[in-house]
Amino acid sequence: MTEDNFQNYRRGILYAIAAFTIWITGNACTKIAAEAHFPLYEIVCFMGSVGALIVAANAWRRGTFRSLWPRQPRHQFLLALLYLLADCCNVVAFRHLPLPTFCAIVFTSPMIVTLLAAIFLSEKLSPPKLIAILCGFGGALFAVHPWDGVSKGDFVGYLSSFANGFLWAFSVILTRKLSCSEKTESMVFNNGAVQSLVCGALIPMLGFVPLSGYYTLMLTMAGILQITGVYCFYMAAKSTQASTIAPCLYTQIITGAMVSYLVFHTVPTWHVFAGAAVIIAAGLYMTARTHQEQAY
Secondary structure: OHHHHHHHHHHHHHHHHHHHHHHHHHHHHHHHHHEEEEEEEHHHHHHHHHHHHHHHHHHHHHHHHHHHOOOOOOHHHHOOOOOHHHHHHHHHHHHHOOOEEEHHOOOOOHHHHHHHHHOOOOOOOOHHHHHHHHHHHHHHHHHHHHHHOHHHHHHHHHHOOOOEEEEEEHHHHHHHOOOOOHHHHHHHHHHHHHHHHHHOOHHHHHHOOOOOHHHHHHHHHHHHHHHHHHHHHHHHHHHHHHHHHHHHHHHHHHHHHHHHHHHHOOOOOOHHHHHHHHHHHHHHHHHHHHHHHHHH
C-alpha cells in the first residue's frame, strides 16, 4: 500500500466512524419523536428539509449554489429514494425496538455490502468471505432470538431494521459509484431535498400534526446530525472502498448502548451483545481477508 493509499484509507475510516457516531446520536433524537407517534412522513420531511436548507444556505453564502445541481440526476434521485426509504424504516423500527437491538440487526449491512460489491463493483468474493457472511446473519438471528416469542410490534421493528440494512447496503454501492463524478454537497443537498418534497407532498393528503417546541428541537437536531453524518459518509466513500467503510458501522454497538442507557434508560440483553459479537467478528474477518487479498 502506497503512502497516498494509506492516507486515503485512514481518512475514509475516520470519516466513516464519525458518520456512524453522528447518525446514532441523531437516531436517538428521531426515536424520541417516533415514540411520540408523530406521522412518519412528517418526521422524515422535517429532517430532510433541515438538511437541505443548511446545505443550500452554505452554498449560497459561498456563491456555489449552481454546483448543487446533479450531474447524473436519475442516479442521484435513486440514491435519495434509497435514503428516504431507509429513513422511513428507521422511524418504524425506533417505535418498536431499543437502539442496541436495532443496531445489532443493521450490523448485517456490511455483509450485504460485500455481496453487492461483488456484483456491481466487481470486488472479489471468496468462499471464506461467503462463510463469514452466513455467520454474520446467524449472529443477527441470535440477537433477535425469535425462539423466545416475538410480539407483533417486535416483528414490525425487526422487519423494518432488516429492510433498512438492505437499503443502506444498496446506498453504499451507489454512493461509491457516484462519488467519482458528483460533488459531496450536491449528493447531500439532493438527498434532503427529495425527502422534503416527497414526504411534504403527503402532508396535504394525510394531515399535519403540530409539533411542540420540544419535538421541533429534537427533529431539528436529528436533521442537522443526519445531514452531517451523510456528508461524512460521502467523504468516506470518496476516500476508500465500500468494503472498508462498512465494518466501521460496528462502532455503533458501543455508542448505541451508551445513548440508549443515558437517554432511554434501557440496557441491552445478553442476546444482543452475543449476536453483535458474532456479527462483528465475521465483519472484521471479511475486512482483514479483503486487505490480505489486495496485498497479493
